[in-house]
Amino acid sequence: MMNRFRFSCCILAGALLVFLPQMAAACEKCFGGAAANSATTRGIGLAMLALLIITAVVLGGITLFFLYMRKRAKMLASGDYIVNEKGTILSLPRRLMENSPHL
Secondary structure (H helix, E strand, C coil): CHHHHHHHHHHHHHHHHHHCHHHHCCCHHHHCCCCCCCHHHHHHHHHHHHHHHHHHHHHHHHHHHHHHHHHHHHHHHCCCEEECCCCCEEECCHHHHHHCCCC
């Protein structure tokens, strides 16, 4: 029942956009009318650019964090490194790795 209602709403919205295109047109500030180069339009454009840059920086930071964690996990999984009490990764000397049966 609900899927039929959603489908009907989508069909109605599509029909309105096709048969009444002026409803879908942007206002004159955004569309490029007489006020296309006004201070308001430039301000809105710069605000959108700032939001895109902030979003890209945050997502880039999250990506770099997970790449760092993957690199650290691979180092520890190799068995050549250990973690001390402070969380610092230390390299094991080769002679300890060769003589230790449990590593």
